[in-house]
Amino acid sequence: MTRMVYHMCPRQAWAEAVAAGRYDGTDDRRDGFIHFSTAEQLPESARRHRAGQAGLVLVAVEAARLGERLRWEPSRGGALFPHLYGPLLPAEAESVVPLPLGPDGNHLFPPLA
Helix, strand or coil: CCCEEEEEEEHHHHHHHHHHCCECCCHHHHHCCEECECCCCHHHHHHHHCCCCCCEEEEEEEHHHHHHHEEEEECHHHCEEEEECCCECHHHEEEEEEECECCCCCECCCCCC
16 A cells, blocks of 8 residues: 655745755754655644645655655654655656635645545
């Protein structure tokens, strides 16, 4: 079974990563890893950390592609969250899609795996 993990970032930051051949995160840099979420965790992560932010993209990555750089660590309420230690290579992304805001100001997610 393929397990997808997801990262939200500004469209411009992802465009710069594609040009540079690597993505080192944005605000995550202060934590020392790139924050990812599972499909189940994603809506709450968006509400807590990206509320009202327009111009985002949703990057989907197959967890297994990230190997040992991906660690599952306790966070909110003790739930295990995927954290990427090291850069994300744009070629590792399964998909990158716009993450628009709905009329209520919440993000509108595509179907998630």
